[in-house]
Amino acid sequence: MQVVDYLRENIASGAWEQASKIPSEVELMSTLGVSRGSIKKAISKLVDEGLLEQIQGKGTYVKSKDISFPLTEGLISFSESLIEQGLSFETNILDCEIRKSDEDISRHLGIVEGSDYLHLERVRSVEGEPVMFIENNINMALVPGIETADFVNEGLFAIIERLSGHQIEYSKTSFVAKLADTQRADALGLSTQSPLLQQLQTVYLDNDSAIEYARVWLKSSRFQLGTVFQRRH
Secondary structure, X not given: XXXXXXXXXXXXXXXXXXXXXXXXXXXXHHHHOOOHHHHHHHHHHHHXXXXXXXXXXXXXXXXXXXXXXXXXXXXXXXXXXXHHOOOOXXXXXXXXXXXXXXXXXXXHHOOOOOOEEEEEEEEEEEOOEEEEEEXXXXXHHHOOOHHHXXXXXXXXXXXXXXXXXXXXXXXXXXXXXXXXXXXXHHHHOOOOOOXXXXXXXXXXXXXXXXXXXXXXXXXXXXXXXXOOOOOOO
């Protein structure tokens, strides 16, 4: 087992509780039979992911749960990220209907204006707390039968890949700061004008076809976005 997997498993299983101090580097070296460098590298990775925090002069602790969304892990869905973090979640469908595309949706999906697309609205709750409002706009022509899919019990990316016969390849993604309107505030249990983080994302298949355009409103008090930057030389 790799060092990072050992650390992550102890956190996810609750063997190391939130806010508790993890074993020292020397103890982990003895337990796992690896070098200090391997321990440091694994701890650094989980610090970047928001699972651990290092307090100078005290040691390394399991961080109380923010919802981490590491940007260096490649393209994964929110549900896949939550599963990897060992967080329990549930999804509530607010709307699922076939609509005619306007200019904005047509531009993002690369379809003719007035084409059918699937509009999906969901609220995802993590450990009982609503934390994200998800709006998905899906190019139905590329995923026959998606309007009858089970979006509660199966992840959207998995559904798309299963029905389209293609792999999801990449996305164009940006994040912007937003204030909650009435719809999003009510769905997330917030006051209007509360700060939110919005993700805008167009997802592409392995043949470069745009399959989905998403707008996701994240409760900013619960999410941590992380990445690692390498200095240019």
